[in-house]
Amino acid sequence: MGFDVDWYSQQGTRTPDNRDYAGVRKRADTILCIVLDGSTSTPTSGELVREITREMVDWYVASAVEITVETLTAQLRRTHESLSKTFPSDTASYGIAHFDAVGRTLVLHAGDCLFGRYDENGPVQWLTQPHTLANALGEMPVDEIAxxxxxxxLTRSFRSREFIMPDAVEIDLxxxxxVAATDGFWAELNLAEQLEFVDRRYQPTRSERDDRSMLLIRYLDDGQKNRLSQRRGPSENMYLR
Known part of the structure; x- marks a missing residue:
């Protein structure tokens, strides 16, 4: 089983650093992908997302454990324990996707990183909901939440003062x-702009904007080789092992 993975990120104007981050690691014929969005209102959230990514990806590389909701959540909890004292006031949204060898995709997420289904015939079909006050009482269309x-x-996130359980869902692609996207993508771009971004045709305006990033992952047909693209995406915001 092969995978095609494409990371694309544009820095915004609200912080001096790009606080969107991604990590990818293939293990045999499975793959773990993580996308994070550090808060713009806390001082070192960009550093926090880098450390979360490294701890999760390095664990995946070193461990032979079966990947389940329970094992991923347990490692997230250990990562929280490891980083909470170093980053006492920082927060981040995250989404984790694990693709197995038989076509199942397990997703864990907390905050406002979203997962969607994408093909070339139409816009992104969002499969998860963000954890925000806007939709705290029930599901809403993502374009309305925006x-x-x-x-x-945010009603859930990776926050140092306490560990909050992520949502978990299995997705049939x-x-x-x-698509794993930060809110700069799903909330600040309209449907046409989202398609331009996926196709690398979108040019940001000079107006105030958030960092916006997208990780696009798909299974390859048998016999095809793995590919990893970083077209116009900053390499310092992607961790590979």
Whole structure:
């Protein structure tokens, strides 16, 4: 089983550093992918997301444990214990996807990183909901959540003062690609701009904007080789092992 992985990230204007981050590691015929978005309002959230990525990816490399909701959550908890004292005031959103050898995709997420199904015939079909005050009372269409200012208040995240359980879901891609995106992508771009971003045609305006990033992953047909692209995405914001 092979995989095609494409990371694309544009820095915004709200912080001096790009606080979107991604990590990828293949193990035999499975792969672990993680996307994170550090808070713009806390001082070293960019450093926090880098350390979370490294700890999760390095664990995946070194461990032979079966990947389940329980084993991923246990490692997230250990990562939280490891980093909470170093980053006492920082927070981050994250999404983790594990692709196994028989076509199953397990997703864990907390905060406002979203996962969607994408094919070349239409816009991204969002499969998860963000954890925000805007939709705290029930599910809402993602494009409606994007219009509400309360979406900036997260109800779940990686936060140092306490460990919060992520949501978990198994996704059937049915031949399509999986998009893992930060809120600069799904909330600040309209449908046409999202497609331009996926195709690397989107040019940012000079107006204030968040970092925006997208990790695109798809299964390859048998016999095809793994590919990893970073087209116009900063290499310092991607961790590979």
């Amino acid at each position: 219009k509400v200012s309360a979406r900036h208040r 049915a031949g399509a690609s999986l």
